[in-house]
Structure formats: structure tokens, C-alpha cells
Amino acid sequence: MMKGSETTLLFYGDSRAADWPAPDLPGIRCRNLGMPGETTAGSLQRFAPAVAPLGPDLIVLQAGINDLVALEYAPPERPALIHRCRRNLAQMVSRSLALGATVIVTTIFPPAPAGFEFMGLSRLDDVVPAILEVNAFLSGLAGERVIIFDAYALLAEGDRVKPAYALDLLHLNRSGYAALNQALTPLLAKRLGGRDK
Secondary structure, eight states: OOOSSOEEEEEEESHHHHTOOOOOOTTEEEEEEEOTTOOHHHHHHHHHHHHGGGOOSEEEEEOOHHHHGGGGTOGGGHHHHHHHHHHHHHHHHHHHHHTTOEEEEEOOOOOOOTTOOBTTBOOOTTHHHHHHHHHHHHHTTOBTTEEEEOHHHHHEETTEEOGGGBSSSSOBOHHHHHHHHHHHHHHHHHHTTSTTO
């Protein structure tokens, strides 16, 4: 995995990836190509031109919520939306592996509880089961160079993000990302062979 003295870690996906601060770990050079508002189709489309030139060793992939939020407006499209989301995520994992990278696939974390809003949305009750369905699919992608990072379980209280971690209905605050990095850092250190110890 190592290409010189540093390992390149890339965060990739939607705004949840874009907002993710670099973990404090020596020996890792972090890049972030998260794109707010992007669906998995958009992430897949720009993967080759954006990611391949960087030659990342590790890719943290967080995407899918923007696909599933569309269920609020088009419930009949549920099977097709979930199918496309799963297919696009699987293709990004395959492309990551083809680059020689190890991919850390984060499960899609749930929305915040009542009281939080985002762009006129306030509940997303129909979206939560779809998140769980896609997350179950993601768990099946685990392999030698595919690590499933269960962000959903880490952040959730019931089927919602813990209020202490929520910035708005869809996004995390600093405490939420601190919780994610607290769990992610040992995982990264293990991939580095314990270089931080």
C-alpha cells in the first residue's frame, strides 16, 4: 500500500464526505474531494478524472443520502432509486480497487431527529428504511481491501443521529465528526502497521 513515506488518504462522496476533517494521524496525507449535493451518479461520473490522478492508497467513501432523499418527492421510484444507489456505490468500490487502493466504505448515517431541518425537509421517515436497505447491501461488499466502517451504528440513537452530533437534518457537527474520527483513526493506524504507536 505504501508509496513512499506517506500514505494518501482520500475522502470522497457528497457533503458528508466534504465536511469530514482529516484525522490527526502521522504518516497520512489527506485529500478531500467531497462534493455537496452530489448523488452517487455524480460521484461515479467524476471518479476517473478526479480520483485516478491522485493515486490514493486509502479511500473513505461516504455517499448515497442525496439519492435516497429523493424518496420524499417520488415514493413510487423507491426500487429504482435504491437499485441505482447500490449499483453506483458498488462501481465506485470496484474502481477504487482497480486503482490499487483500499476502500473504507462508510454506511450511510441516518437523519437527525425531530427539531432539525434542512432546505425545507424535517423528517425523512420514508428515507430511513431505504438507508438501512442500502447499508445492508454495503455490508456485503466487505473484502480483503474493502473495509465497512459502520458510521450508522456509531452515530445513531435508535434510527436517528444523536442530537449531540447533528448540525441539521442531514449533516454532522464537529462532535459528530470527532466521534467518527475517534473510531476511524485506530482503523487507519492498523492499516499503517501501527506507525502512530
